Structures are given as C-alpha cells and as structure tokens.
Amino acid sequence: MKTISLFMDVEDPINPMADDAALDFPVLFSEVGVTGCFCLTGEKCRKLAERNRCDVALAYSGHSLGLHTNAHSFHPSTMELLADVQWDEGCDAIYEVETRGFEAFVNLFERAPEFWGGGGNTWSPEVTDALKRLNIPAYVYALTQLPNHAVHKFNGVIALPQALSISESEWAHAELSERAQNRVLDAIKEIDQPWIGVFVGHPTRFRHADWWDVPYYGGRTPTLPEYTELLPVTTYEQSKLNLRTFLGRIMKEHHVVGIEEALALTWSYRQPSDEEIVYFQQITSANLRAAVNWPVHYPGMSAELIVNKTMALTDTLQVGFQP
Numbered sequence: 001m002k003t004i005s006l007f008m009d010v011e012d013p014i015n016p017m018a019d020d021a022a023l024d025f026p027v028l029f030s031e032v033g034v035t036g037c038f039c040l041t042g043e044k045c046r047k048l049a050e051r052n053r054c055d056v057a058l059a060y061s062g063h064s065l066g067l068h069t070n071a072h073s074f075h076p077s078t079m080e081l082l083a084d085v086q087w088d089e090g091c092d093a094i095y096e097v098e099t100r101g102f103e104a105f106v107n108l109f110e111r112a113p114e115f116w117g118g119g120g121n122t123w124s125p126e127v128t129d130a131l132k133r134l135n136i137p138a139y140v141y142a143l144t145q146l147p148n149h150a151v152h153k154f155n156g157v158i159a160l161p162q163a164l165s166i167s168e169s170e171w172a173h174a175e176l177s178e179r180a181q182n183r184v185l186d187a188i189k190e191i192d193q194p195w196i197g198v199f200v201g202h203p204t205r206f207r208h209a210d211w212w213d214v215p216y217y218g219g220r221t222p223t224l225p226e227y228t229e230l231l232p233v234t235t236y237e238q239s240k241l242n243l244r245t246f247l248g249r250i251m252k253e254h255h256v257v258g259i260e261e262a263l264a265l266t267w268s269y270r271q272p273s274d275e276e277i278v279y280f281q282q283i284t285s286a287n288l289r290a291a292v293n294w295p296v297h298y299p300g301m302s303a304e305l306i307v308n309k310t311m312a313l314t315d316t317l318q319v320g321f322q323p
C-alpha cells in the first residue's frame, strides 16, 4: 500500500463547454469516494465566477485544490515573463502575477490553494519566492528533479514531482486505457517513495479533440475566442468510465490523499549526496532547456538565465524522506 495523489488540471477559460467538463470530474471522484488534487488557473476561477458557475465551485469543495498559475498559456507565460530578468526583478514580477491568480482562486473557493502547479511546461525559480510570500507550501509537477521521483525542498518550498501519468488519448480507448492503468499500477510498486504523484489529465481535453490553447501557440494571442472541436459524447462517456474504473482499482490497492494530507505525513529532510547534486543539476537544467520548447512559448526563447538562477540555489536543495 502506497500513498498516492491523483492530479487533474482545470485550465480552459475560453470555451463554456469546458465548464461542464470541469464539473463532471470532481463529481466523478466524489462518486467513487476518492479525493482528487485539482489544479485550477486564476483565469478559470474568474470565468467560473463571471458565468455564475457556483455548481462547479461547489463540486470541488471536498477535494484538494491548487493554483495552476494565474493564466497558464496567456502571454507572457511564467518562462516568458522571467527568461530575461534578474532574480529580484523576477521575484516581484511573478509575485504580482500570481497574486492575481491567488485572489481569483480565494474569491471562488473561499479558501487558499494547498499547492501551486506550473502551467504546461513553464517555470522559473522566482516562483518559489512568490509561493513563500503567498504562504503556499508546495509546488507540484516539479521541473527540479532528484533520482527516483524524490520529494524535495528547493529554496525552502516543498517540490512534489509527477512520477506517472495517463493521457486523454489513452482514456478514450478501452484497450489503451487498460494497458495504461496496468502500466501505472505496476510502476507504482517499483517506486520506493513515501508519496507518489500521478497525473490523470485535463477535463477539457477529455471533452475536446485538441488543446484549448492551440490558438496561443508560438507566442500568439488570438483576437477572438477560438473553440476546439468537441469529441463525440460516446468517446467522452467512455473516457470517464475508464477513469472511473482506474479510480476504483487504485483506491483498493493504495491510500489516495490530497496534498494537505500528503504534507502532513511525517517528513524529514536531509542534505543531498554529491551524486544527488550532480543528478539534480544535470536533469533540472535539461528539464528547463526542454521546457522552452513548450509550443505556447514564443520561438527562440533562451532558458540559460533561468537555468543559471536555478543552479545558483543548488545549496538550498534538501531531500525528503520518512524516518
């Protein structure tokens, strides 16, 4: 029996149909009796409030909720904002932006986010400074990385990695979904950690044939809302049914918790070994250099200053374990 958290990202502010999908998943988790970790953008919170979707907000009340950046793929993304500025200026810039997300989140849910998750593939270390100022104890989908998906502390903030995932295209097919479920359940057995993060998709991508933010690719901002095509209802229902099956399976085998509960486990932190530091520096730098290729980002962005600012904080790194 392992301690697991299951994540979904709720981030499509454009298409009102996505609000219905955003309602369906917390309801599904609640029906099965599983606590989900849902990561919502500030912009999604503003739109749900504007469209009077109290039903959606209410459906999330029993679940673990995090802030999924202020506006995800709207430009500038986290990296676009911070790629070319020095640390102090970057800290103020990201704090100002994420405060707007934080306020929209609190306005909708009447509670603070339990965690923060980077949008798509975008991050810079000034985020950790903003999280401390906002009193958010942890970030998920960490691009900072240690061997074997270890939980760690970076610049005084807890970093929770995403070890495993199942994609929406897998959920859509009975056979692929079955294979993916087995893959994840088998892999969980192999990961020797006190806590394991598993990503299970985006409600809007279960419902639509493509990503909501395609019109924002390459640094663009469309002048009018562009909606992606809906998938057939039968596909949507099949995908949800497959996810429901997985939730039933995983809760039978493991302890599924929200982030508050995960952080309340007895954690201790130790200094990393020399090997862990080398791994951290190599893999984290590679993750950050790969992240500039997230299709939303403007072409030609350089990760080098973000890599340097991150590496400069290497001696704040601590490895989490359960004594």
Ligand SMILES: [Zn+2]
Binding pocket: 009, 011, 068, 072, 118, 119, 120
């Ligand atoms: Zn996302």
